[in-house]
Amino acid sequence: MIAMIVRRLALLPVILLVVYTVTLTLVWLVPGDPLEKSEGRRPPAEVVAAMQRQYNLDSFPAFYGSYLANATGWSWLRDTITGDARLQAEAAVAAGRTPPARRVFDLGPSFQYDDRRVNEIIASGLPVSITIGAAAIVIALVIGLASGVIAAARPGSWIDLASLTVSLVGISLPSFVIGTAVLLVFPVALGWGRVAAWGGLTDVLWPALTLSLPYAAYIARLTRMGMLEVLSSDYIRTARAKGAGEARVLLRHALKNAFLPVLSYLGPAAAGAMTGSFVVEKVFNVPGLGQHFVNAVLNADRFLIIGVVLVYATLLILFNLAVDVLYRWADPRIE
Amino acid sequence: MLRLAATLALLLAALAIGVLADRPLPPADFTLINRGDVTTLDVQRMSWMQDLRIAAALWEPLVRNDVFSHEYRKVPAVAESWSVSPDGRTYTFRLRADARWSNGQPVRSSDFRYAWRRGLLPETAGDYTNFYGLFSGAAEWARWRSEAQQQFARQSAGRPRPREAEALWRETLDRYERDVGVRCPDDRTLMVELERPVPYFLEILAFEAMLPVYPPAIDACTVIDPVTAMARVDTAWTKPPNLVTNGPFMLTSWRFKRDMRLERNPFYWNAAAISVDAINIPSVSDPNASVLAFQTGAVDWVSDVTPDYRGDMVRAKRQYQAEHAELYRTLLRQGLDPVAIDRRMPPDPRQNIHVFPAFGTYFYNFNCAPNLADGRPNPFADRRVRRAFALAVNKQVVADTIRRLEEPVARTLIPPGSLDGYASPDGLPCAPDPAAIDQARRLLAEAGYPDGRGFITVEILFNKDGGHDLIAQSIKKDWERNLGVSVVLQQKEIKVFRADLKQRNYMISRAGWFGDFGDPTTFLEINRTGDGNNDRAFSSPEFDALLAAAEIEPDAAARSRILAQAERLLVEVEVPFIPIHHYNQVYLFNPHRLSGISPHPRQKQSLFRADILGDGKGADTPLELPLRPVLPAPPAPAVPTGSANR
Numbered sequence: 008m009i010a011m012i013v014r015r016l017a018l019l020p021v022i023l024l025v026v027y028t029v030t031l032t033l034v035w036l037v038p039g040d041p042l043e044k045s046e047g048r049r050p051p052a053e054v055v056a057a058m059q060r061q062y063n064l065d066s067f068p069a070f071y072g073s074y075l076a077n078a079t080g081w082s083w084l085r086d087t088i089t090g091d092a093r094l095q096a097e098a099a100v101a102a103g104r105t106p107p108a109r110r111v112f113d114l115g116p117s118f119q120y121d122d123r124r125v126n127e128i129i130a131s132g133l134p135v136s137i138t139i140g141a142a143a144i145v146i147a148l149v150i151g152l153a154s155g156v157i158a159a160a161r162p163g164s165w166i167d168l169a170s171l172t173v174s175l176v177g178i179s180l181p182s183f184v185i186g187t188a189v190l191l192v193f194p195v196a197l198g199w200g201r202v203a204a205w206g207g208l209t210d211v212l213w214p215a216l217t218l219s220l221p222y223a224a225y226i227a228r229l230t231r232m233g234m235l236e237v238l239s240s241d242y243i244r245t246a247r248a249k250g251a252g253e254a255r256v257l258l259r260h261a262l263k264n265a266f267l268p269v270l271s272y273l274g275p276a277a278a279g280a281m282t283g284s285f286v287v288e289k290v291f292n293v294p295g296l297g298q299h300f301v302n303a304v305l306n307a308d309r310f311l312i313i314g315v316v317l318v319y320a321t322l323l324i325l326f327n328l329a330v331d332v333l334y335r336w337a338d339p340r341i342e
Numbered sequence: 343m344l345r346l347a348a349t350l351a352l353l354l355a356a357l358a359i360g361v362l363a364d365r366p367l368p369p370a371d372f373t374l375i376n377r378g379d380v381t382t383l384d385v386q387r388m389s390w391m392q393d394l395r396i397a398a399a400l401w402e403p404l405v406r407n408d409v410f411s412h413e414y415r416k417v418p419a420v421a422e423s424w425s426v427s428p429d430g431r432t433y434t435f436r437l438r439a440d441a442r443w444s445n446g447q448p449v450r451s452s453d454f455r456y457a458w459r460r461g462l463l464p465e466t467a468g469d470y471t472n473f474y475g476l477f478s479g480a481a482e483w484a485r486w487r488s489e490a491q492q493q494f495a496r497q498s499a500g501r502p503r504p505r506e507a508e509a510l511w512r513e514t515l516d517r518y519e520r521d522v523g524v525r526c527p528d529d530r531t532l533m534v535e536l537e538r539p540v541p542y543f544l545e546i547l548a549f550e551a552m553l554p555v556y557p558p559a560i561d562a563c564t565v566i567d568p569v570t571a572m573a574r575v576d577t578a579w580t581k582p583p584n585l586v587t588n589g590p591f592m593l594t595s596w597r598f599k600r601d602m603r604l605e606r607n608p609f610y611w612n613a614a615a616i617s618v619d620a621i622n623i624p625s626v627s628d629p630n631a632s633v634l635a636f637q638t639g640a641v642d643w644v645s646d647v648t649p650d651y652r653g654d655m656v657r658a659k660r661q662y663q664a665e666h667a668e669l670y671r672t673l674l675r676q677g678l679d680p681v682a683i684d685r686r687m688p689p690d691p692r693q694n695i696h697v698f699p700a701f702g703t704y705f706y707n708f709n710c711a712p713n714l715a716d717g718r719p720n721p722f723a724d725r726r727v728r729r730a731f732a733l734a735v736n737k738q739v740v741a742d743t744i745r746r747l748e749e750p751v752a753r754t755l756i757p758p759g760s761l762d763g764y765a766s767p768d769g770l771p772c773a774p775d776p777a778a779i780d781q782a783r784r785l786l787a788e789a790g791y792p793d794g795r796g797f798i799t800v801e802i803l804f805n806k807d808g809g810h811d812l813i814a815q816s817i818k819k820d821w822e823r824n825l826g827v828s829v830v831l832q833q834k835e836i837k838v839f840r841a842d843l844k845q846r847n848y849m850i851s852r853a854g855w856f857g858d859f860g861d862p863t864t865f866l867e868i869n870r871t872g873d874g875n876n877d878r879a880f881s882s883p884e885f886d887a888l889l890a891a892a893e894i895e896p897d898a899a900a901r902s903r904i905l906a907q908a909e910r911l912l913v914e915v916e917v918p919f920i921p922i923h924h925y926n927q928v929y930l931f932n933p934h935r936l937s938g939i940s941p942h943p944r945q946k947q948s949l950f951r952a953d954i955l956g957d958g959k960g961a962d963t964p965l966e967l968p969l970r971p972v973l974p975a976p977p978a979p980a981v982p983t984g985s986a987n988r
Contacts, residue, residue, distance in 0.1 A: 040840070050467055051472065203632070
């Protein structure tokens, strides 16, 4: 187990390097000039040339190398070891200015938000997205498991049918419809919570509920399928023959095994939910990370695109690892 | 299972605490939703309207526009007085003794000189570098710096040379003091020498790019790159608590994508003029959420109302005005501004939407280069063809059935009436006027394409979103029907669209322009040969000569006439673009509760003039534009016609 975790963690940087290379190549191939504003005046030509030089936007290899060096902390390490950083600080002090602040891992500037570094944008958006995503997954588990178990207990009954209908609606209705409906019903009509605000418990609840519904629907179907399969197996018959109560059979004996497909789905689902949803964030005005996936691409904001993709990739890998670990713990048959 | 659930719950609780620790801002007197998220508070680099608006509240320029005067009068701000030399090239400003930064330090004349030096530095990379280039010797200095720095980078070839970089920086500063016409004889005197007389120089000084900055805060964030010798400024100085400003307000909180809070600058000299203690600016990007936030009472002013249904909100207001037609017409005849009229009518939620003319125009560019990007000869290089296409567009349909915001059809580039003392030319007529269509066909035949025969397939380039596709479809129909040409539409992402424009990789494209300062040149200059914003590749020696003549004309009225002549040349003869409509700006606020939002067509807003009426703070008397009696009979408000054409 430990060996597997270590191996997978050691592989993480390699995967990230591949993701980085592919993303940067795609970003480079996409037409559109990152320095062009979407409206208004253009900076003079020499200014554009200065920015191109400053960010290495004119050369793929130079950009590739410098981003890698800054993002991995290599530049920081190099400057510290060679003493360049000290030399530069001394020169600044000699000129009567404060020595520069240094970042270990520097993901670069954002072109869209001139005053923000990608580090800051991710640091500000990621905790929000993780909270909403985690809340959404918990809500999805509660709704999904409950309706899946109930549906499987009485297959073909009206409860099963209702669960199927709700699942279908949850999967097929886009979140901008569900989100707007939730917004209009709870904060606007009933006054439970606030519109376009962030920082309270309900501010987390409604977007998390909206985000959870497609996941809940999927979990419900997976649970029902797994339960039906497990309920026809021998050990359940044995348990029933031994006189175990229906609730005990369902929850203790059957669910334990029926949960396994749900568990393997939870890895990518959690990573997806926790890196934010563009639509849910827009409707509820949540200051998360999801909006940047879309906006950064539309704005050709190169540093930000690479930054959020790397964060997403890291989360995906870590959650898949976590699921694999849990899987072995839950089902010792797997090696 | 239970253990798993417990771990998950614990994790969730920890996260929730983390987020909840991030408390919402305390309530403020005045809450507004800005046009968009502020992208930068570096005044020398900003260009977005939302950034400029906040900057105008945080900083104070030498002179400012009075947004509640028809002529946008220049009033003293940091400068208590100024004088101009007879040749119009030297301005001397006397700074007020009580002007203070938000940390209590006095505002010095050298703070302006420092700010303008930053603006001129090539590595600052601002959009308005040309403004600083008006100072004598400034453009020369910037060129020298750019070359010296590039040479330095070549010499160092990737090797850091911190001492040499610092020396070059020192020399850059020395040369600026020596060669550029901005001088500070003492802390309260600022002398500016211009390269040539600029009659609208005070207008430019009132523009946010010319605001001063607090030098120690920026110096603390500046690094001279040892490899390239570029001065790199960490943007930490633009964020609280580092940000030091000299205006009515100071920034106490700025959380990315969440909110901003402005509070009174305790050292501001004119504190008595401010009626609100704090301003909250939540970051709301969804158009519908903005309107809901206003309707639930969470915000006082939505400064850009963009949901699809806003046209219906405007029609509801007209319905309300029709219900009180008698009173409405009487008030209108008195010459009151639209918000003043609202305040004198019975309160009604339908009043809260406001449509004001904006200082901008929507138009279609022609690529005027002799050849298209693919090498084919460009038929639009012929001005007869351009005029034919301009005459054949039905602009009224665009304004009435697509935009649906009561925007006036445009025949000129500069919105008529927005600049005092400037008489706009008439411009060309347009379809569906049969005479215009006849003339268009005749011109096209003259150019060698009778009934559109032999004309290449016309491509209209526009960007996604914003409803440009509907306008393009309507114009395509006009051209196909009236001129007999075939038209295809090309929709691209905004950045690709902008890059295509710059490389002139298009035939016809949509465009829009908003004026920055109160002079016709803010619109006209973009058509000068070689201008960085001349996407049309338009070049007319006659037009350039008129702009040059205006530059040296000392008499304001004569200069105005020359510029009007230049605009006439553009919109009636050369037609490098087709004006479609002038923009309107749509606001949401309760006129009986909020004062200080100016309906002036220039649409600059001074947030420090905001006042919540009846809260016992500040003047509590509404600010209004001076009376300007309406001469022609006012049109009766249009009665809504039920379901709208879409």
